[in-house]
Amino acid sequence: MQLEKFYYDNRVVKWFAYATIFWGAVGMLAGLLAAIQIYLPGANFNHPVTTFGRVRPVHTNAVVFAFVGNGIFMGVYYSLQRLCKARMFSNMLSKLHFWGWQTIIVVGAITLLAGYTTGKEYAELEWPVDVAITIVWVLFGINMFGTILKRRESHLYVAIWFYIATWVTVAMLHIVNSFEIPVSFMKSYSWYAGVQDALVQWWYGHNAVAFFLTTPYLGVMYYFLPKAANRPVYSYRLSIIHFWALIFIYIWAGPHHLLYTALPDWAQSLGVVFSVMLIAPSWGGMLNGLFTLRGAWDRVREDPVLKFMVVAITAYGMATFEGPMLSLKNVNAISHFTDWTIAHVHVGALGWNGFMTFAVLYWVIPKIFNTTLYSKKLAGTHFWIGTLGIVLYAVPMYWAGFSQAMMWKTFTPDGTLKFQFLETVTHIVPLYITRSLGGGLYLIGVFLMVYNLFKTVKSGSLVANEAAEAAPLSAKPEIHGKQYWHRWIEKRPMQLLVFSLVAVAIGGVLELIPTFLIKSNVPTIAAVKPYTPLELQGRDIYVAEGCYTCHSQMVRPFRDEVARYGEYSKAGEFVYDHPFQWGSKRTGPDLARIGGKYPDSWHYNHMMDPRLMSPGSIMPSYQWMLDKKLDTGSTPAKIRAMQTLGVPYPAGYDQRANADLMKQANAIKENLKKDKISTPADVQVIALIAYLQRVGTDIKADKKTTADAKP
Amino acid sequence: MKRRLSSIIERAVALTICFLALPFALLAEGPPKKSTLDNPMAVVLLVVIVALLIVIILMANVLIGTAQFYAKREKESRTALQNIAGKTTLVLLFCLGSIGSFAQEAAAAATAAAPKSRSVSGLSESTFIMLMSVIFLELIVILAIGFFLKRLLSREATPAVATEEALVTATPKERGLKKWWARANSFRSIKEEAEIDLGHDYDSIRELDNRLPPWWLYGFYCTIIFAVVYLWRFEISHSAPSSLQEYTASVAQAEEEKEVSLSKAASKVDENTVQMLDAAAIASGKTIFAGSCAPCHGADGGGVVGPNLTDDYWLHGGSLKDVFKTIKYGVQEKGMKAWKDDFSPVQIAQLASFIKSIHGTKVATPKEPQGEIFKETAAAAADSTQKSGQTNH
Numbered sequence A: 001m002q003l004e005k006f007y008y009d010n011r012v013v014k015w016f017a018y019a020t021i022f023w024g025a026v027g028m029l030a031g032l033l034a035a036i037q038i039y040l041p042g043a044n045f046n047h048p049v050t051t052f053g054r055v056r057p058v059h060t061n062a063v064v065f066a067f068v069g070n071g072i073f074m075g076v077y078y079s080l081q082r083l084c085k086a087r088m089f090s091n092m093l094s095k096l097h098f099w100g101w102q103t104i105i106v107v108g109a110i111t112l113l114a115g116y117t118t119g120k121e122y123a124e125l126e127w128p129v130d131v132a133i134t135i136v137w138v139l140f141g142i143n144m145f146g147t148i149l150k151r152r153e154s155h156l157y158v159a160i161w162f163y164i165a166t167w168v169t170v171a172m173l174h175i176v177n178s179f180e181i182p183v184s185f186m187k188s189y190s191w192y193a194g195v196q197d198a199l200v201q202w203w204y205g206h207n208a209v210a211f212f213l214t215t216p217y218l219g220v221m222y223y224f225l226p227k228a229a230n231r232p233v234y235s236y237r238l239s240i241i242h243f244w245a246l247i248f249i250y251i252w253a254g255p256h257h258l259l260y261t262a263l264p265d266w267a268q269s270l271g272v273v274f275s276v277m278l279i280a281p282s283w284g285g286m287l288n289g290l291f292t293l294r295g296a297w298d299r300v301r302e303d304p305v306l307k308f309m310v311v312a313i314t315a316y317g318m319a320t321f322e323g324p325m326l327s328l329k330n331v332n333a334i335s336h337f338t339d340w341t342i343a344h345v346h347v348g349a350l351g352w353n354g355f356m357t358f359a360v361l362y363w364v365i366p367k368i369f370n371t372t373l374y375s376k377k378l379a380g381t382h383f384w385i386g387t388l389g390i391v392l393y394a395v396p397m398y399w400a401g402f403s404q405a406m407m408w409k410t411f412t413p414d415g416t417l418k419f420q421f422l423e424t425v426t427h428i429v430p431l432y433i434t435r436s437l438g439g440g441l442y443l444i445g446v447f448l449m450v451y452n453l454f455k456t457v458k459s460g461s462l463v464a465n466e467a468a469e470a471a472p473l474s475a476k477p478e479i480h481g482k483q484y485w486h487r488w489i490e491k492r493p494m495q496l497l498v499f500s501l502v503a504v505a506i507g508g509v510l511e512l513i514p515t516f517l518i519k520s521n522v523p524t525i526a527a528v529k530p531y532t533p534l535e536l537q538g539r540d541i542y543v544a545e546g547c548y549t550c551h552s553q554m555v556r557p558f559r560d561e562v563a564r565y566g567e568y569s570k571a572g573e574f575v576y577d578h579p580f581q582w583g584s585k586r587t588g589p590d591l592a593r594i595g596g597k598y599p600d601s602w603h604y605n606h607m608m609d610p611r612l613m614s615p616g617s618i619m620p621s622y623q624w625m626l627d628k629k630l631d632t633g634s635t636p637a638k639i640r641a642m643q644t645l646g647v648p649y650p651a652g653y654d655q656r657a658n659a660d661l662m663k664q665a666n667a668i669k670e671n672l673k674k675d676k677i678s679t680p681a682d683v684q685v686i687a688l689i690a691y692l693q694r695v696g697t698d699i700k701a702d703k704k705t706t707a708d709a710k711p
Numbered sequence B: 001m002k003r004r005l006s007s008i009i010e011r012a013v014a015l016t017i018c019f020l021a022l023p024f025a026l027l028a029e030g031p032p033k034k035s036t037l038d039n040p041m042a043v044v045l046l047v048v049i050v051a052l053l054i055v056i057i058l059m060a061n062v063l064i065g066t067a068q069f070y071a072k073r074e075k076e077s078r079t080a081l082q083n084i085a086g087k088t089t090l091v092l093l094f095c096l097g098s099i100g101s102f103a104q105e106a107a108a109a110a111t112a113a114a115p116k117s118r119s120v121s122g123l124s125e126s127t128f129i130m131l132m133s134v135i136f137l138e139l140i141v142i143l144a145i146g147f148f149l150k151r152l153l154s155r156e157a158t159p160a161v162a163t164e165e166a167l168v169t170a171t172p173k174e175r176g177l178k179k180w181w182a183r184a185n186s187f188r189s190i191k192e193e194a195e196i197d198l199g200h201d202y203d204s205i206r207e208l209d210n211r212l213p214p215w216w217l218y219g220f221y222c223t224i225i226f227a228v229v230y231l232w233r234f235e236i237s238h239s240a241p242s243s244l245q246e247y248t249a250s251v252a253q254a255e256e257e258k259e260v261s262l263s264k265a266a267s268k269v270d271e272n273t274v275q276m277l278d279a280a281a282i283a284s285g286k287t288i289f290a291g292s293c294a295p296c297h298g299a300d301g302g303g304v305v306g307p308n309l310t311d312d313y314w315l316h317g318g319s320l321k322d323v324f325k326t327i328k329y330g331v332q333e334k335g336m337k338a339w340k341d342d343f344s345p346v347q348i349a350q351l352a353s354f355i356k357s358i359h360g361t362k363v364a365t366p367k368e369p370q371g372e373i374f375k376e377t378a379a380a381a382a383d384s385t386q387k388s389g390q391t392n393h
Helices: A011-037 A052-084 A091-113 A127-149 A158-177 A194-229 A236-258 A265-277 A279-292 A304-326 A329-335 A339-368 A376-409 A421-459 A493-517 A533-544 A559-565 A600-608 A632-644 A653-674 A684-694 B002-020 B022-028 B040-073 B078-112 B125-155 B165-169 B172-184 B190-196 B214-236 B243-262 B279-297 B320-329 B345-357 B378-392
Strands: A004-009 A180-184 A187-190 A465-470
Touching: A004 A011, A004 A052, A011 A052, A011 A091, A011 A339, A011 A421, A052 A091, A052 A127, A052 A158, A052 A194, A052 A339, A091 A127, A127 A158, A127 A180, A127 A493, A158 A194, A158 A236, A158 A493, A180 A632, A187 A632, A194 A236, A194 A279, A194 A304, A194 A339, A194 A493, A236 A265, A236 A279, A236 A493, A265 A279, A265 A304, A265 A493, A265 B214, A279 A304, A279 B214, A304 A329, A304 A339, A304 A376, A329 A339, A329 A376, A339 A376, A339 A421, A376 A421, A376 A559, A533 A632, A533 A653, A533 A684, A559 B243, A600 A653, A600 A684, A632 A653, A653 A684, B040 B125, B040 B172, B040 B214, B125 B172, B279 B345, B320 B345
Parallel strands: none
Antiparallel strands: A004 A465, A180 A187
16 A cells, blocks of 8 residues: 655644643633632722623633633644544634634633623623634534544544544534524523523533533543553543443533522432433543553653643542532532532642643643753643642632531521621631632743743744655555444544434433423413513623622522522522523622612612622622613613513513613612712613612512502 | 353352342432431431442452452362352351341331430431441441451462562552452553554554453442432432422421520510610620621611611611511511521610610711601600610710
């Protein structure tokens, strides 16, 4: 057979590597700022752009989609070419993919900071960006499949199975979760409401962890670990079983983010059991990784790449064991809404994703620059600083989460709550400070890496096109050794794609469809009415400022929560909530029953400076809301969009809505005047007060007799 | 052929152990009493039980495997070894069996136990003892297996059977551990690697055909069994409580405990029986006021968002009883929160007393009068002035 000569494209790998490093530093800086803001309200700088509610989504989106995202592409573009013995399908597509993705990141960061958000966690980007993501993802898919189809290797290696499953599942998740109705350029409402929106969102959110942070990185591990250790993969059988089991089971586990909420019980139970069944498939990846190192452990002590990988895989194992434990209802009752969850995700993010990325960078950069790493010692220092950073981050957060949950649940013998919410917050502030130190250390490690890699790059020169040789694919490949039935699908990328899609679609379909179609899953409550125009505008402000990043709107049926917040939340209460705002973290108290709890003037003063009304509060000030004009021009379009989504406003109400809005705003203004507060009626804070006073009041037994104009 | 056979036997034994453990896994789901599952102590103990059980399964698997390994090697002493293997299995079966029957008895006892029996960390004594006994028995089983394992391993001192090169340099103790680890994972020696190389070559990455680690595989089976039992109990037989049932039960239990506590005379006070309290109590009231009331009513009670509490005008009545009632139940529509879940009746009485005590004091920026003028009835006034008088000097 004549050997064919071809060239691997290393330039695109270099671009993605640089982007990974750059966005990693940016995303982690945003995280550090957010961590400091939690104990130092002054660090919000009294400006909307720099306030926690906007910084936090920037942090999460940057580290997930920019840092890890570029990390995935770096790993895929390097390994796929070599595993297929072919150059990437199209240089043009590679370029478009790279610049498209970076543009999305920049636009995403700017729009999030400007307050354009859909209010759905990890899917905050507004609809035009969602469309752009879909297009770029499809470009990536074409480029990947083009390469696979023109490969010179008969069978696909396990890393490629993971890449294919990642691609198809992320496409499915992104498209289904991003169903939204545009109201204007950069403003949309989620197509789903309340319970359904929550289920779709966490089906997406959980599987973003699964198919963006886990499966592509397992693929990366399957290539770079055996390469770096120069050892054969431990068990091919284990690869097969854990791959299929992992992608099939993972997709079902989303509802474990909604335990004890208004989500139907059957869906919660499915979430629990599939999470528990996930332990073994997840650990399959860990075992195959660690056992591959058998016979190479002596080198782990010296090689920083292997060191990072071992800790990454161990962190993966810990996080994937902890996850199922957190999915057990009695554990979740303690951990959910607290910093325990924050600790859990950061073990995964800093340990698994971060350290695996660093390992790949330390390995790939010298390779494509045809040189050796500038300083192994410095990389070792990075390793130790990073590890210490993770420990200093995680331990205080576990401690904070557990102790705060215990304080929330403590009653006096007389049956009253022992601690006010604020007391439970001030109690854990020292732990928040320690956490930010841990995060800071981790970031310092990243800067050491930047320096080390910079010097490495300087000492070598990029091999933009790396020559390679391989025989073209013959019709009948040679067969060595024992043949497994699974070899059949390894030769057929399209079938692999379809089978993966089927495996991941089953769980989604069986959970989502019944929740949408069976009426008994969301029992209607007659008293629940649509929001007034002013409340709707206020709700949009609540979403835009990212209030959901610190406040939940979901009272779980626990004795302490009912005592602290009020009647537990019912599924029927959220039918007009596009998007739902249940939240996932209670840095501040739950707001599901905030309506009518305090006078309007309390809210006014509280938004001006939270510490006036609750001394010691860590909430940022929202002074600008007191002066910023409310954009009433958008009201008709918003009402029409809601009507399209099935919210029963009377026909033609869009034209009358602003009159009702002003009436209600003036009533609040008058009400504030009685408490010696003079304010114009058409400012944002009035709309926000209107919304907050409405939340959770519909089903209250004592009907309010206010003059609210409810359509 | 022999290897195949032994692996089949091994699997069969491990599966049998799994099934023997099944009634136990069902029990691990929780004793029949609903509320016991909520108890953190019970959960911790159950987790320990399950973990130990997994250890037992693993160790038994290793033990049987090792026994068979030697059985093949030492043909001359075949009969003797079979004896040991037989004994081990017997001991195992005996222990597991006895755990099962004992657990069932104890569970029955727990159900029968009177609700007022003594408790350990909120767990009924009998349940606690039952769970602890299960753990104790499991530990005995582990020790027994460990003992036999050690005896088996110490039979052969030569490193000929080492599965890892590293074993050669290891101390005997380390070697035992490593061997155990190798057995638990079904490791093949690295020297034999060529035999199980699949011949795959992806950019010079090779793949081996190692067996699935047995503990991993059986662990996977266990989680599937768990899933079936869980779904059965929560969604089909409904023998496990739904979220709302848990809630109702916890509230009912809390009410009972509250009754008990409130039946003590000291904490028994409500809007009908509240009396003006002494200076010390008023001081406590002042502390609560500064923390929770001052933001709305002003540090000196002069009113901010909420009304002035020092003037003669009251929105919801100015008598001590009225003030107590307003604090306790709140006035939803005006934004006054109900504090009955935050403060005990005694604390509310302290607060109410403090508020009555600041009547007429001079405040920095008094809010304009709201509500109706209130005059104390002669008796109450006398009572109130007399008590508040004590605080003024």
